[in-house]
Amino acid sequence: MKLRVNFCLLISSFVSSAWLHAAAPPNVLLIVSDDLNARLGCYGEGIAKTPNIDGLAKHGVLFERAYCQFPHCNPSRSSFLTGMRPRTTRVTNNEDSLYQNIPGVMTLPRWFREHGYATARCGKIFHLGVPSGDESMDDPRAWDFGTPFKDERPYPKARASAVKVETGKKKGIGWQETECSDDDLVDGNFARTAVEWLERRDAARPFFLAVGFHRPHLPLVAPAKYFDLYPFDAIKLPDEPADDVDDIPPPARNGAVPGYAITTTPDQRRAAIRAYLATVSFMDAQAGRVLDAVQRLGLSESTIVIFMSDHGWHLGEHGLWHKRSLFEECARVPFIIRAPGAGGNGRHSAGLVELLDLFPTLCDLTGVPAPAQIEGKSLRPLLNDPAAIAHEAVVTEARRGTDAEFWGRSIRTPRWRYTEWNGGRDGVELYDHDADPHEFANLAGDERHAGTISQLKKMLAPLAITPAPAKPGQ
Numbered sequence: 520m521k522l523r524v525n526f527c528l529l530i531s532s533f534v535s536s537a538w539l540h541a542a543a544p545p546n547v548l549l550i551v552s553d554d555l556n557a558r559l560g561c562y563g564e565g566i567a568k569t570p571n572i573d574g575l576a577k578h579g580v581l582f583e584r585a586y587c588q589f590p591h592c593n594p595s596r597s598s599f600l601t602g603m604r605p606r607t608t609r610v611t612n613n614e615d616s617l618y619q620n621i622p623g624v625m626t627l628p629r630w631f632r633e634h635g636y637a638t639a640r641c642g643k644i645f646h647l648g649v650p651s652g653d654e655s656m657d658d659p660r661a662w663d664f665g666t667p668f669k670d671e672r673p674y675p676k677a678r679a680s681a682v683k684v685e686t687g688k689k690k691g692i693g694w695q696e697t698e699c700s701d702d703d704l705v706d707g708n709f710a711r712t713a714v715e716w717l718e719r720r721d722a723a724r725p726f727f728l729a730v731g732f733h734r735p736h737l738p739l740v741a742p743a744k745y746f747d748l749y750p751f752d753a754i755k756l757p758d759e760p761a762d763d764v765d766d767i768p769p770p771a772r773n774g775a776v777p778g779y780a781i782t783t784t785p786d787q788r789r790a791a792i793r794a795y796l797a798t799v800s801f802m803d804a805q806a807g808r809v810l811d812a813v814q815r816l817g818l819s820e821s822t823i824v825i826f827m828s829d830h831g832w833h834l835g836e837h838g839l840w841h842k843r844s845l846f847e848e849c850a851r852v853p854f855i856i857r858a859p860g861a862g863g864n865g866r867h868s869a870g871l872v873e874l875l876d877l878f879p880t881l882c883d884l885t886g887v888p889a890p891a892q893i894e895g896k897s898l899r900p901l902l903n904d905p906a907a908i909a910h911e912a913v914v915t916e917a918r919r920g921t922d923a924e925f926w927g928r929s930i931r932t933p934r935w936r937y938t939e940w941n942g943g944r945d946g947v948e949l950y951d952h953d954a955d956p957h958e959f960a961n962l963a964g965d966e967r968h969a970g971t972i973s974q975l976k977k978m979l980a981p982l983a984i985t986p987a988p989a990k991p992g993q
């Protein structure tokens with residue numbers, strides 16, 4: 520009799536746990552900001568005011584060392600939305616098509632859709648033909664619902680009392696503090712639509728809601744109230760050694776965004792930084808609207824929330840004001856996971872992680888199987904133990920240059936960053952993060968580090984794109 524009771528208990532406990540899992544897999548809310556670096560309040564070194572993202576981090580796990588695979592919209596997004604490295608997707612600029620390169624490719628939202636999730640997109644998740652409004656880069660098979668992406672041009676009127684700094688930009692605008700409401704700009708619209716979608720969702724199915732904010736992508740347009748958070752005169756410019764650029768190989772110095780040469784004078788630099796911060800705070804406020812709705816609708820305990828960016832952005836470090844570099848400010852991204860029942864309480868993880876890890880992590884946390892194509896790793900162990908390690912090293916690659924083409928590949932370990940351009944023919948860089956967290960001193964020419972370089976080269980080779988062979992005479 521006792522045996523029978525235990526057997527019944529066993530059966531009922533098996534059935535109830537299987538039923539629970541089958542009936543209620545967690546929802547996923549994926550928030551992706553565009554061109555956002557890690558200088559947020561919750562990152563401690565922060566200069567941007569981001570109370571909503573900070574609030575999310577307080578209840579989740581913040582990854583201090585998260586890196587994109589390619590600091591450019593389409594290559595980065597094609598990588599983390601498939602879980603494959605750029606050497607596999609072969610998407611290395613904004614014009615490449617993931618779907619042409621890999622016909623029938625499986626993407627993260629499509630995978631969740633095929634596993635029973637209601638999938639919705641508000642804003643930019645795959646690379647869109649920004650700012651033309653062309654959505655040809657999106658995966659049409661991925662979504663049950665998607666908002667069209669329309670740039671807000673013509674931009675709302677500038678505030679009469681706006682700080683006037685001559686930008687020197689010939690076409691378009693670099694930044695603008697506007698007299699408009701949040702919903703007059705695309706990100707306000709994406710937040711509003713995402714909240715409405717959550718309110719009307721089909722509660723019978725778990726959801727995968729992806730909200731892609733456009734800011735702080737250029738042009739830096741935001742309502743004036745967000746500029747008011749940052750007094751112009753209080754904006755600090757980067758403090759760097761005068762000879763910093765002397766030891767940076769030429770391919771790592773060029774690659775400025777055409778038409779964005781607006782940072783010649785200290786006041787122009789202050790205005791550019793201030794506008795970037797204003798748009799970060801604007802984006803944070805929109806993310807807050809979606810996060811508040813998750814709480815208001817009682818979904819906090821059943822929803823995994825991810826906040827991340829597609830790559831970083833330079834605010835004048837090493838004289839750079841753009842993306843597509845392999846320095847820390849550009850390769851590193853904010854990455855926060857709040858998962859019910861895993862991690863939490865504002866822990867920080869110092870483990871190296873890659874955006875590639877997003878796909879397998881979401882599979883692991885939801886019970887959805889991971890497809891065979893995955894090249895990243897689940898971060899679930901790091902959620903439960905912030906001292907856990909996922910990767911010995913992470914890799915970021917870039918393609919730069921206008922007159923000549925330079926392929927850069929960079930490997931980051933807890934201590935070192937090693938970068939080579941065109942396989943080393945056009946320059947190598949080695950930075951010691953233990954002694955030099957701002958990457959001021961390039962140690963590549965120092966014979967004492969030859970062994971370290973040779974070891975890092977060996978680790979890098981199987982993970983990166985093979986650079987094109989040298990042309991005759993090179």
Ligand SMILES: [Ca+2]
Nearest residue numbers: 553554592829
């Ligand atoms: Ca981007």
Ligand SMILES: [Ca+2]
Nearest residue numbers: 763764959960
């Ligand atoms: Ca330097």
